[in-house]
Amino acid sequence: MSTRLATGGRLTDRSKPMSFRFNGQNLRGVQGDTLASALLASGQLLMGRSFKYHRPRGPVASGAEEPNALVNLGQGARFEPNQRATTTELFDGLTATSQNHWPSLNFDVGAVNTHLSRFLPAGFYYKMFIHPRPLWKHFYEPIIRRSAGLGAAPDAETVDADTYEHFYAFTDVLILGGGVAGLQAALGAAGSGAQVLLLEQSADWGGRTPVDGGEIDGKPVQDWINDAVQALGNMDNVTLRNRTMGAGVYDHGYALGYERLNDHAPEAAGPRHRLWRIRARQIVTATGAIERPLSFAGNDVPGVLLASAVRDYVVNYGVSIGDRTVVVTNNDDAYRTAICLQEHGLDVPVILDARPQGGGALMQQAEALGIRVLRGKAIASVQGSRKVTGVTICAQAGEGAVLETIACDAVAMSGGWSPVVHLWSHCGGKLVWDEQQAFFRPDLGKA
Incomplete structure (x- = not known):
């Protein structure tokens, strides 16, 4: 069962509790939580249902790559569907509901589709609902319309309570990503006298590096990040914007930024969102990498998460996914998660490494x-x-014969890392397969 740990939580302040509602239930979190971490801390692992078969779904990630934990946020004039719980900052009074189920999240009639899956293959509906034709309008179509989509559409008669704005910005160097690489690029560009605009999509600087620790230039990682942000903030030729996502890169140095101004403080004055229309002489994408999942039966069961996400919830929010976690991997990085869990007093019964040499x-x-x-x-x-509730183990190179069964309540999986190349591809950049690292990376020879 997911719960709040006695230690951990570098982004949270436990002296400032917050209350929120999920599916009509009053729950508690702390300042610095995301909606996902607050729900997990309250023991709420189930957060939604899958689109077609209505299978139970919990979070699999901890950031913008999250595919499962999508919720309806707000009420009335501030209602918004399909929002990621993993990137929604918790605030006092937040109201959220889960999606794609009836009559409730825990008991969903649509889950019967799981047992009918062999009769519901992809594309079956194109032939199924043609005949008899008189049934289409009054029987087939109403059912399909009710089943389509995930979140509920906002009321067409409700006027949006918020305001929005957009403006143009001009800079010499635009840097997308406020991790260590982005901060280093900003320091270098700003030191040359260039006008620099640095955008980071989350509320915090430094990316994943503070979670894993270490040193940069002889300083602890977090100290280096704090010093870098302070130094950049003191420069007149640098503009820093967090909670701002690079949304597109186009021809001739044109880019879009999407800033969330008041999502974390809806009662604050001013616009809620801002669209940046940016013209830059040079654009640097320092967008990091996303961990890949692994394929095995049941890898979508609530409690199966990316290894990096399990580590994020422990270190950043002081939240454990379970008391007994099996780690499965094909690379070294997932060992960091096992070590992190062990150091926080949680049990790791086994690490399964697909590589024969480990x-x-x-x-x-x-x-x-x-x-x-x-x-x-x-x-x-x-x-x-x-x-x-457990996992069965088999040989990686074999026919899947079960060798052992291990009881656990969480699984941390890691299939390696893939660079976030979306914006590079968006502006026409080509990719090349890196055999050694097993991912696609930008082909700088064909930029």
Whole structure:
């Protein structure tokens, strides 16, 4: 069961509690939480239902890449569907409801589709509902319309209570991404005297680096980030904007930025969102990477998350997904999650590494902590439907024969990392397959 830990939570302030409502239930969080972390801290792992088969869904990520934890936010004139719980900052009085179920999230009649899946393949509806033709208007169409989509559409007669604005901005260097790479690029460009505009989509600077720790230029990571942000903030030729996403990069140095001004403080005066129309001489994309999931039966059961997300919830919000987490990976990075969980007093019964030779120094560190590591092994299937109750283990190179069953209540999976190349591709940049790193990266020779 997900819960709030006694330690952890570098982005939260537990001395400032907040109340919010989810599906009519009063819950509590703390300042700095996202809606997802606050729900997880309250033991609410189930956050939605899948589109077609209405299977239970919980969060799988912790950021903008989240596909499952989509909710309706607000009421009346401030109602908005399909918002990610993982990027929604918690505020006192927030109201949210889950989507795509009837009559309730826990008991959904639509879940019967799971048992009818063999009769509901992709495209079946194109032939199924043609005959008899008289049934289309009064029977087929109303059912299809009711089933379509996820969130409810806002009332057409309700006037939006918020205001919005857009304006033009001109700069020498536009940097998209406020992680360590983006901050370093901004320091370099600003030091040359160029006008710099730095955009970061989240509320905090530094990206993932503070979660994993380490040092930069002989300083602890967080200290370096704080010093860099302070130095940039003191420069007259630098503009820093967090909660601002690079939404598009086009020809001739034209880019769009989407700023969320008051989503985290809806009662504040001024516009809610702002659209930046930017002209830049140079554009730097420092957009980081996204962890890939792994394929195995049941990898969509609530409680199965990306290993980096499990680590994020522990370090950033002081929230555990479960008390007993199995880690499955094909790379070294997921060992960081196992080590993090162990150091916070949580149990990691086993790490399953698909590589026959296993990992390197991080694997040795995990084994030194007493964590069992199985090399050349993978998950055959996840047990449980509404939540994880266990996993079955098989050989990675084999026919899937079950070797062992392990009880657990969470799974952290890692299939490696892929660079976020969307904006590079958006402006016509080409990609090349990197065999050694196993991902597509920008082909600088064909920019």
